[in-house]
Amino acid sequence: MTHTIIQLAYLGAALLFISALRALGHPDTARRGMQFAAFGMAVAVAATLLDARIVSWQWIVAGLIVGTVAGYPLGMHIKMTAMPQRIALSHAFGALAASLVGIGEYAHGLVHGTLTSFQTASLGFEVLFGSLTVTGSLMAFGKLQEILPGRPLLFRGQNWLNLGLIVLAAAALVAEIVTPGHPLVFGSMAVLAALVGVLFVLPIGGADMPVVVSLLNSYAGLAAVATGFALDNTILIVVGALDGLSGFILSMAMSRAMNRSFANVLFGAFGAAPTVDAAAAG
Amino acid sequence: MSDTTIIQLFVFMLAGFVGIQTIHRIPPLLHTPLMAATNAISGISLVAALVLAGSGEGWLAGLLGAIAVACATANIVGGFLITDRMLAMFNRRPNPKNGATP
Incomplete structure (x- = not known):
């Protein structure tokens, strides 16, 4: 009985989230959309x-209690001009939550010996996207807050190094799916993904950062989807998919609004690296 | 893969499609508020964090879960508060304009 109530409440929450996204797309209804989303969240949590x-x-x-106390100043006492970095920092929080849940569930499965290949795959994707988003968002935050230099940091073979690390992380994930239950492999996958997050944001300049922040939002959504598959939780799948795909479309729309191609923003280092070297030499 | 998993894959696909369709052709004015709102929405991982924190599987799971709950809650609370502030700011702009034209 309780199970049915929970599932029906999730159904209602999913409806609220979808209406919320729809309303957020028009200036007149945007605020109502946000209230729908907040209400949907309350229903899902309850x-x-x-x-x-x-x-x-x-x-x-x-x-x-700790989360509310920490979240209130993050929402109320931040200048509007500091918006992108605040969103980036908030992403880091959300993604850290997803990663920790993934690690916790993995440890639980490991202790009880209940890890299946499918569950490991879901948890693996969750931790992969999660830790990538944590470090990527922290990098974006650092650059926007000017703790780190805001200009693009480029070096030779950057994209190849990134690609290599992604391949290694994917290989670790596949190895873990084939034979679940090796914490060392799982852990190194998380560390590799975290490294990719740092290196991925490194070559992107401050002006392009909002696009990246939105893309990281999309990854956080995909991490939530993976959690949903691991835990058999439909609301996580629905809301994660909404968040993941809308974040992706939004980051493309944002680069279009800046008259930049999406690929150029993300992989600009391919073309830009020699120019910078030449400038440094001359 | 079980039947449940297949159904969940369908749910994922359809929800993703809805996500794409609802955001399609959104005015650039709303890009930042939407980013802030979806950021708050991605705090839905709180649902999973709650289950881990309350699982009663010993202090490690509890501690990991509690940190996850705190992070996700901060994300949700901060995210919705700031979206509301932002939208309240530019809701004021159309209103005087509407008031001036008639």
């Missing part, structure tokens, strides 16, 4: 608290 798997409350209450 329904989850009924879940039979939740047996202890002290960690939940502690986390909710």
Whole structure:
């Protein structure tokens, strides 16, 4: 019975999120859209608290209190001009949550010996996208906040190095899917993904950063989808897919609005590297 | 793969398509608020964090879960508050204009 109530509440929450995205696309209804989304989130969280798997409350209450106290100033006391870096920092938080859940569920499966290939694949994708987003967002935050130099940092063979690291991380994931239960392989995959996150944002200049922040949002959504598959949770799949695909479309729309091609923003280092070398030499 | 997984793949595909369609041709004015709002929405991983934090599987799972709950909550609370502030700011702009034209 409780299970049915939870699923129906998730259905309602999914409807709210879809209406929210739709309303957010028009200036007149945007604010209502945001309220729909907030209400949908409240419904989803309230329904989850009924879940039979939740047996202890002290960690939940502690986390909710700390999160609210930390989130309030992040929302209320930040200047509007600091918006992109604030969103980047917030992404880092969200993605860290997804990665930690992935690692926690993996450890749980490891201890109980219940890891299947499918579950490992889902958790692997979750941690892959999650840790990539954490470090990528922190890099974006650092560049926008001018803690790190905002200009593109380029070096020879950058794209090839990135590609190599992605291939290595993917290989680790495949190895883990074929024979689940090797924490070392799983861990090195997470570390590789985190490295890719740093290197991926390194060559992108401050002006192009909002596109990257939106793309990282898309990755955070895909991490939520993977969590949904691992935990058999439909609301995570629906909302993650909405977030993931709309974030992707949004980052393309943003680069179009800046008169830049999407590929140029992301892989600009291919063409730009020799120019910078020449400038440095001359 | 079980039947449930197949159905979930269908759900994923359809929801993704809805995500693409709803955002299609959004005015550039709304890019940043939408980014802030979807950022708050990506805090949905709170749902998974709650289950991990409350699983009662010992202190490690509890601690990881509690950190995840805190991070996701900060993401949601901060994200929605700032989106609201942003939208409240430029909701003011069309209103005087509408008021002036008649």
